[in-house]
Amino acid sequence: MNIKETETSDHFVSHDKGELVIEIKNLSKSFGTQEVLKDISLNLYKGENLVVLGKSGTGKSVLIKCIVGLLTYDSGTISLFGKDVENSTRQELALLRQKTGFLFQSGALYDSMTVRQNLEFPLRRIKKELSDTDIDNKVQEVLENVGLAETIDKMPSQLSGGMRKRISLARTIIVDPEIILYDEPTTGLDPVTSEEISILIMEVQKKYKTSSIIITHDLNCARHTANRIAMLNEGIVHKESTLKEFENSNDELIKSFFH
Numbered sequence: 677m678n679i680k681e682t683e684t685s686d687h688f689v690s691h692d693k694g695e696l697v698i699e700i701k702n703l704s705k706s707f708g709t710q711e712v713l714k715d716i717s718l719n720l721y722k723g724e725n726l727v728v729l730g731k732s733g734t735g736k737s738v739l740i741k742c743i744v745g746l747l748t749y750d751s752g753t754i755s756l757f758g759k760d761v762e763n764s765t766r767q768e769l770a771l772l773r774q775k776t777g778f779l780f781q782s783g784a785l786y787d788s789m790t791v792r793q794n795l796e797f798p799l800r801r802i803k804k805e806l807s808d809t810d811i812d813n814k815v816q817e818v819l820e821n822v823g824l825a826e827t828i829d830k831m832p833s834q835l836s837g838g839m840r841k842r843i844s845l846a847r848t849i850i851v852d853p854e855i856i857l858y859d860e861p862t863t864g865l866d867p868v869t870s871e872e873i874s875i876l877i878m879e880v881q882k883k884y885k886t887s888s889i890i891i892t893h894d895l896n897c898a899r900h901t902a903n904r905i906a907m908l909n910e911g912i913v914h915k916e917s918t919l920k921e922f923e924n925s926n927d928e929l930i931k932s933f934f935h
Contacts, residue, residue: 695722697887703752705738712738714911720887727890727898730908736891740857744778774802777853779844781860785832792828795847802851818846838869849884858890862897874900
C-alpha cells in the first residue's frame with residue numbers, strides 16, 4: 677500500500693470536542709412489533725472513527741442505513757453537518773449524500789463492469805465537471821492508495837474477497853466523501869485480510885481526513901480503527917467510551933467481547 681502505515685487507536689486522543697458532523701438524537705426504529713433501535717443518541721466528530729460494536733441483531737446496520745437514508749426511522753432526528761435530514765430539501769439531501777460514502781458489507785461492485793468502470797461510474801455521476809484525463813488520474817490515484825493499481829482492467833469475479841473489499845473502498849473514496857459509513861468491513865474475510873482492511877481504514881482516515889462510523893462485531897477491527905467505541909445492546913447504547921476503558925471494564929457484557 678502506498679499510504680503510510682498509521683498508528684493504532686491507542687495513540688489517538690478522545691474527540692470530546694470539535695466540529696460535529698453527525699448528530700443522532702433519540703432515534704427509534706421498529707419493524708412491525710420488533711423495536712430494533714430504542715431512543716439512540718450518538719455523535720460523530722470531525723476526523724474521528726467511531727466504532728459501533730454489538731452482537732448480531734442489535735441494530736448496528738439499521739443505524740447506519742437510517743443515517744444514509746436507506747431506511748426511514750420512526751422518531752428522533754439525524755443531522756449531517758448541522759442539517760436535519762428529515763427537514764432538508766431534495767437538493768440539500770443530494771448534497772449531503774454526496775459528502776457521505778457508504779461501504780456495503782457485500783462490497784456491491786457491479787459484476788458486469790471492470791474495476792476501472794466501477795470506479796469511473798460514481799465519478800461521472802457526481803463529479804460531472806471532471807475531464808476524461810481527470811477521471812483517469814483519479815482512478816489511478818485511488819487504486820494506488822489501496823494497493824491494487826494492477827487490477828484496473830480486471831473483472832470483480834477475478835478478484836479475491838479482500839481485493840473486492842479494497843476496490844469497494846476505492847470506489848467510496850474516489851468522490852472525496854467527508855463521512856464514510858462502514859457496514860461490517862471485515863465480515864467474511866480471513867484474519868490476515870481482515871487486519872489489512874482495518875489498517876487500510878486507518879490509512880484512509882489519515883490521508884483523506886474522513887470522519888467515519890464503523891459497524892462491526894470484529895474486535896480486532898475495533899482495536900485497529902477506533903478513536904471511540906459505542907456498544908449497542910438490545911437497541912440501546914449500552915456504553916460509549918474509549919478503547920482503553922472498554923478493555924478495562926468489569927461490565928459482564930463488555931467483558932464477553934474483550935476477554
